[in-house]
Amino acid sequence: MRTCLKKYWCFGSGETQKSSFGAKKSATWRIFSLQELHSATNNFNYDNKLGEGGFGSVYWGQLANGDQIAVKRLKVWSTKAEMEFAVEVEILGRVRHKNLLSLRGYCSEGHERLIVYDYMSKLSLLSHLHGQFATDSTLNWHNRMKIAIGSAEGLAYLHHHATPHIIHRDVKASNILLDENFEAQVADFGFAKLIPNGATHITTGVKGTLGYLAPEYAMWGKVSESCDVYSYGIVILELISGKKPIERVDTARRTIVEWAGPLVLQGRCRNLVDHKLKDNYDEEELVRLIQVAALCAQNSPENRPTMQEVVGMLTEDTEGPLKRSLPHKAGSGMHLEAVKYDPALLAPDETPCRLGSRKSPLSTG
Known part of the structure; x- marks a missing residue:
């Protein structure tokens, strides 16, 4: 295991290190001992469990200095799991942005593989849209816009400013975590891919x-930054409507794009809005958010904007042809075409999650 880890990152704590990416940065993470994490989580007590999924469990903990942490404890061990562990620690340890989840450190002792993160007090976007806080009024329009912009800025950093560029590959509501001020932080980099300089895409x-x-990723395994843009568009439709990406309708299942497409085409903005918001939203911002979702969720990757352009659109900071291409009214030149999945595959994202006395701030799927 030590050989595998050395392939991915340099060991050390609190020192300026030479990155394998060719950059230098000050390390702000450290290696935790297993004993320290046992102490912080009360021996991984059930009452400290935040959530449980296919990868393992997440626990709330408190360090000796009073800092609150979340600890992901992997339960399935294999070469594949080891690689995902290494990739997540490597990427989180090297990227620093206010809209990316911060790595506190990791532990690799014996057969134990644990990743330590900052604890996110407002949990995940999923928990507010479809989970334990779905009826809570705190996810108001202002906070939804803040989440849309923050998550876009985090992804834009990965795509345009990290060296080499990083594709997340699993952008979804459960992987967007929220701090006490509803600032979004993109999380869970176990599936992330690094894009070599000059490459437009990779196949995986x-x-x-x-x-x-x-669609190009689901059907052919062709992955680029544009795949994250598509996923982000689906998250925005979720954020606007409060609906899941795939929902059961009678005996069939329907994607959110199949539901939203006709409404977008007809310019029926208000019919897209989460009923929990009632009329408490900014109509101009709503139209802009719908426009962004429609552009991001295009079937053709060539027609999607970059995440940097998305940030510009959301902050009204876009200039030139892209800005002119944005219609002033929803329905004017906007189109959403649903991906045709095999019906047998259309299962909702319902990873079983057993919760303890606290609620999960981390993706457990």
């Missing part, structure tokens, strides 16, 4: 969650 095995997958 398909990872991620059905309903969020870009």
